[in-house]
Amino acid sequence: MPFKKCPRERISAGLVKSNQEGLNELRRSLRGDVLVRSDAEFEAARRCFNLLIDRRPAVIARCLDSQDVASALGFAQAHELEVAVRGGGHNPAGHCAIDRGLVINLSRMRRVEVDKDARLARSEGGATWLDFDAATQANGLVTPGGVVGSTGVVGLTLGGGIGHLTAQHGFTCDNLLGAELVTPAGAVIRASAEENPELLWGLRGGGGNFGVATQLEFRLHPLERVLGGRLDYAGDGVRDALRTFRDVDGRAGNELSCEAELSVDEYLTPNLMVVPCYTGPNADPEELRALRSAPGLVNDEVRSQSFLDQQRILDPGYGVDRNYWKGHFVRELSDELIDDLLSRMVALGHPPGAILFESLHGTPKDVDPATAALGYRDAAFNVSVMASWLDPDRDEQQIAWARETAAAIEPWSIGGGYANYMQADEPLERVRGAFGDESFDRLQALKARYDPDNVLHRNQNIPPKL
Ligand SMILES: Cc1cc2nc3c(=O)[nH]c(=O)nc-3n(C[C@H](O)[C@H](O)[C@H](O)COP(=O)(O)OP(=O)(O)OC[C@H]3O[C@@H](n4cnc5c(N)ncnc54)[C@H](O)[C@@H]3O)c2cc1C
Numbered sequence: 001m002p003f004k005k006c007p008r009e010r011i012s013a014g015l016v017k018s019n020q021e022g023l024n025e026l027r028r029s030l031r032g033d034v035l036v037r038s039d040a041e042f043e044a045a046r047r048c049f050n051l052l053i054d055r056r057p058a059v060i061a062r063c064l065d066s067q068d069v070a071s072a073l074g075f076a077q078a079h080e081l082e083v084a085v086r087g088g089g090h091n092p093a094g095h096c097a098i099d100r101g102l103v104i105n106l107s108r109m110r111r112v113e114v115d116k117d118a119r120l121a122r123s124e125g126g127a128t129w130l131d132f133d134a135a136t137q138a139n140g141l142v143t144p145g146g147v148v149g150s151t152g153v154v155g156l157t158l159g160g161g162i163g164h165l166t167a168q169h170g171f172t173c174d175n176l177l178g179a180e181l182v183t184p185a186g187a188v189i190r191a192s193a194e195e196n197p198e199l200l201w202g203l204r205g206g207g208g209n210f211g212v213a214t215q216l217e218f219r220l221h222p223l224e225r226v227l228g229g230r231l232d233y234a235g236d237g238v239r240d241a242l243r244t245f246r247d248v249d250g251r252a253g254n255e256l257s258c259e260a261e262l263s264v265d266e267y268l269t270p271n272l273m274v275v276p277c278y279t280g281p282n283a284d285p286e287e288l289r290a291l292r293s294a295p296g297l298v299n300d301e302v303r304s305q306s307f308l309d310q311q312r313i314l315d316p317g318y319g320v321d322r323n324y325w326k327g328h329f330v331r332e333l334s335d336e337l338i339d340d341l342l343s344r345m346v347a348l349g350h351p352p353g354a355i356l357f358e359s360l361h362g363t364p365k366d367v368d369p370a371t372a373a374l375g376y377r378d379a380a381f382n383v384s385v386m387a388s389w390l391d392p393d394r395d396e397q398q399i400a401w402a403r404e405t406a407a408a409i410e411p412w413s414i415g416g417g418y419a420n421y422m423q424a425d426e427p428l429e430r431v432r433g434a435f436g437d438e439s440f441d442r443l444q445a446l447k448a449r450y451d452p453d454n455v456l457h458r459n460q461n462i463p464p465k466l
Helices: 008-018 020-029 042-046 066-078 129-137 153-159 197-203 235-251 286-292 335-347 392-412 428-433 437-450
Strands: 033-035 059-062 083-086 102-105 112-115 120-124 176-182 188-192 212-219 225-228 231-234 256-264 270-278 297-300 303-306 322-330 354-359 381-389
Touching (some): 020 033, 020 059, 020 066, 042 059, 059 066, 066 083, 066 102, 066 212, 112 129, 120 129, 129 153, 153 212, 176 197, 197 437, 231 235, 235 256, 235 270, 235 286, 235 335, 256 286, 256 335, 270 286, 322 392, 335 354, 335 392, 381 392
Parallel strands (some): 059 102, 083 102
Antiparallel strands (some): 033 059, 112 120, 120 212, 176 212, 225 303, 231 297, 256 270, 256 354, 322 381, 354 381
């Protein structure tokens, strides 16, 4: 890159003025555009999902292709700017937002191409699940993704991916067949079963550690309608309804995915939302009958509907509240743990805030564990404490509640946590634990190969093995 290096302090103080020449050069070198603080779109572009994170980069490079990404990476390193990568902006740790550095923003790279006959989708680095599902469902096809449409396809996939079709088709990353990445050195590389297979293994769970993904390729499955929706329970029955949810997931096959969210309303009445997604041939499956007859049912919206409607059940606003999440993959959801979590939910003393239960039964257990870096395939559930609030004065109380509640889950943990839901304050050991020692060592070797200087460290970081 032709840009002259300049000291970090000058860049930090305002790259725009101190290095206007370099910035102009960056603008000329990109097909996409460059935003700085004086640009009208800067504010919206810098924001992430979690309002707890409030950072202002020096420059946002909105890339249009892999060459743009290489130029932005080169510019950042030549100017000693810290790099962050933004796909859908959903990561609760706010890794896509940095103070002073350069954000590679992929929000203008959202094309999704579908090869119906080959049952393949190629998705650009900034596509969201809304983009992806719209394109694949237009062809009656699907891959298991996230449950909120505005979440980024790449961020979610590289961390694993749990959603409405996990039991049917495994983690999202189990359906990842290939990727195009730009490494921090500016090389455009491919990962697939034939080309750099070790990298493909690492991308299945290892996050955005090895390069900026400009394209991911997915296996697709035929699917149009599902028997799904939401069931709501309230009051004293919630305890037994949550046990029923656990038992149903324990015996369900690969045709039913199911997740549940525990919360309280403003009167501190416990609420439970259960979201089943059944894709089998039965019009009235036994598992749904069991859920419907659990105590406390106050609302039943389960029906035959399109998969796109299923994907719209949970659609929170973007960047509207403060969030702190912490959780564990558990080997079982015991009665004792359910009772404890219920009383901790009530003890929070006010809405919002929730505890999410994602069942990992079905296909995740059938996939050969050697095909992916992630290490939580054996868990029964992913249990996540999700504090969310509006008032900054409540930061300390909410964070303490999430930490203490997560600590109560720990005795049932299989180790580590879900990288996709981790905050930035998680110790390296929790990241290591999400993979296991052997896989983590392999990931560190991959990191040393593709990003030896740890340029891409704004993530659940895997430090390079030196
Ligand atoms: C409301 C909400 C709902 C969610 N629902 C689910 C769910 O149903 N299932 C689930 O498994 N997870 C879910 N998540 C978690 C989500 O998977 C992670 O937060 C994920 O990191 C989000 O990806 P993103 O691209 O939107 O986020 P970003 O904040 O933009 O990116 C997060 C990180 O991903 C990496 N990354 C993103 N794009 C690229 C790229 N193109 N190349 C390289 N690295 C990249 C970077 O390291 C970046 O720091 C949810 C999160 C939220 C806030």
